[in-house]
Amino acid sequence: MPSSISTPSLLQFISNEDASSSYLAELVDHLPLAASQFGLVLHTALELRDNSGKLHSKDPGQAGLNSALEQPHYRSKAMPTSGSEVDFTNIDVTMSGKVTSLYARCEAFLMRAAATAANTKSSATASTSSELSAKELVERASSENFVKALNNLDDPKIQEHYQNFLSFVPTVIEHWVAERTRIGEEATGVGCYCINDIWRQPLASLADNRLDIWTRAVKFVINEEDLLKTEPEIRARCKQLEEEQGLVLEPMVEGDINLMIKLNKISFDEDYGKFIIKRSLCFRNKNGDMVAWAGTHGDFSIAALHVLPEYRKAGLGRLVLNSLALIHVRLARSILTSFGGKDNDSISPSSLFAHADCVDDNHPTMAFMERCGWSSVGNYLWFELPCNTSAKANQN
Incomplete structure (x- = not known):
């Protein structure tokens, strides 16, 4: 078995034991937006309970969460902003199988900003969206409106969370590629799983418009x-x-x-x-x-x-x-x-x-x-x- 590689400085490794206990409990406070991340960690916890010592089989014929990474869960180090309702940008990461998931804990704030920007021509703040119904919020919290929020809303924290997220993505990609290389697998692209649509245009720009979208879906809870x-x-x-x-x-x-x-x-x-x-x-x-x-x-x-x-x-x-x-x-x-x-x-x-x-x-x-x-x-x-x-x- 190839030896493990070091974890990049912006990534904090989470052991399966910690993921199944304190980390899973922590994610409850971020539901329902963190539903996929919570589910991935719940899967780890159930494997730990039912198949102790056999977590995340390396048999490529097995599917699901099975991964070359025996310990697939990470979080970002807290990336500061200059103060907002979310004081730091915190991102949860799971590298499972051939795909990677990312959940930014500032997404609720940024979705409200996007919804506000949908009907805002001049400077405003994200709090305006509190008057919207939950369904209206979902409909308006698109990537296009998030870009409008970046350009039009008078709230520097929107830009800071955006910059922190994009500065973190390369760290995830580099670690993912290094891990695939370590186990002798070719890495031509990083599959990303259940990523909030607000990040679509920013990520496409980061990737020089080479974002290959497989599926777009609406999450129901x-x-x-x-x-x-x-x-x-x-x-x-x-x-x-x-x-x-x-x-x-x-x-x-x-x-x-x-x-x-x-x-x-x-x-x-x-x-x-x-x-x-x-x-x-x-x-x-x-x-x-x-x-x-x-x-x-x-x-x-x-x-x-x-x-x-x-x-x-x-x-x-x-x-x-x-x-x-x-x-x-x-x-x-x-x-x-x-x-x-x-x-x-x-x-x-x-x-x-x-x-x-x-x-x-x-x-x-x-x-x-x-x-x-x-x-x-x-x-x-x-x-x-x-x-x-x-x-x-x-x-x-």
């Missing part, structure tokens, strides 16, 4: 409190469907993977399909055929939700979706109380969230999510940055 309110009705409805129609809710099995892949809008391979079904639910009819299903991505977002057309009048999608979401928040609660040092009663049901990403042109699914009680919190991107973005950035 629902908290444990709302899920618990619907649980009795969901249980009763599932029982009714089993008794009257022979539809049984149960986990997916490997024999279901091919159908799931075939009917999913975004393609993935069989290995990743095996990962998705590890935490999954599906309805089966009397013949044992799968008719509605959903699984779990590596960041604990809902994956591959689908209902066969002939079964779409029975409400199976909502039952699968919210039942699996309940499993997710309960797993989070169990880890926070066992590893995270939290008392169960101290974790408010309104503070834990399940999440799902809907491709931004899939309007029927987004409307369905809202009918199921979920709400949107932001727009997110999956893309690739060229590796030489690092060298270019350092020359600026």
